[in-house]
Amino acid sequence: MESLKKQGTYADYLLNVFPTKTFPNHQSIATGLYPETHGVLGNTYYDPETKRVEHIGQQMFHYSDYVVPIWVISWITDRKKPANLVMFYIEQPDAYGHAVGTNAPLFKDMLRKLDNATKYLQDQLEAHHLADKVNVIQLSDHGMITITPQTFINITQYMKEGTYTWAGASPCIQITPQKGHEEEIYLALKDASIKNGHFKVYKKQDYPNSGTTKTIQGLLQSL
Numbered sequence: 001m002e003s004l005k006k007q008g009t010y011a012d013y014l015l016n017v018f019p020t021k022t023f024p025n026h027q028s029i030a031t032g033l034y035p036e037t038h039g040v041l042g043n044t045y046y047d048p049e050t051k052r053v054e055h056i057g058q059q060m061f062h063y064s065d066y067v068v069p070i071w072v073i074s075w076i077t078d079r080k081k082p083a084n085l086v087m088f089y090i091e092q093p094d095a096y097g098h099a100v101g102t103n104a105p106l107f108k109d110m111l112r113k114l115d116n117a118t119k120y121l122q123d124q125l126e127a128h129h130l131a132d133k134v135n136v137i138q139l140s141d142h143g144m145i146t147i148t149p150q151t152f153i154n155i156t157q158y159m160k161e162g163t164y165t166w167a168g169a170s171p172c173i174q175i176t177p178q179k180g181h182e183e184e185i186y187l188a189l190k191d192a193s194i195k196n197g198h199f200k201v202y203k204k205q206d207y208p209n210s211g212t213t214k215t216i217q218g219l220l221q222s223l
């Protein structure tokens with residue numbers, strides 16, 4: 001990575017879209033659109049039509065860990081009609097960062113492995129005489145910071161079990177109250193947010209519109 005930085009150009013950071021989750025930012029990077037336009041509002045969401053919490057994961061993508069996609073690999077090196085835009089995502093170090101924190105030896109070891117993967121990519125471009133024809137852009141979908149259990153906010157303690165459905169996690173949680181419990185849950189969370197001082201609660205119709213982010217289902221707890 002340091003070699004690419006010296007040979008090319010770099011930015012100190014990029015500006016995320018809100019919510020600062022993986023898949024909303026992936027779609028914004030790929031399309032240049034805000035979540036309100038491309039429609040991916042989180043890694044997890046509640047679908048009011050199916051009444052299910054949907055999780056964005058492997059089940060939403062058609063691929064197999066046991067199959068090498070030679071049709072894709074061959075496309076990249078095709079002499080007549082090569083691919084002119086190729087995107088791929090590596091889930092590390094995100095997965096380890098969430099699991100063990102950014103200061104853990106396991107996380108730092110993964111950084112070294114990813115650095116080797118970056119070198120391998122560059123070596124392969126050179127071996128196939130593509131290094132001077134391909135622009136490699138490495139991006140991150142969001143940042144990461146170390147937190148401690150003392151800073152966790154367990155909002156379930158403020159709501160009665162069985163009166164709501166929720167989806168997502170920090171920085172934005174989507175809460176859908178069961179019919180008849182809307183005001184009860186809103187007032188309970190509003191009171192808790194005032195006492196806690198570290199999160200805010202909005203009804204859907206009152207959620208601040210930044211000009212690029214539309215309101216979402218149910219109540220939103222903004223951490």
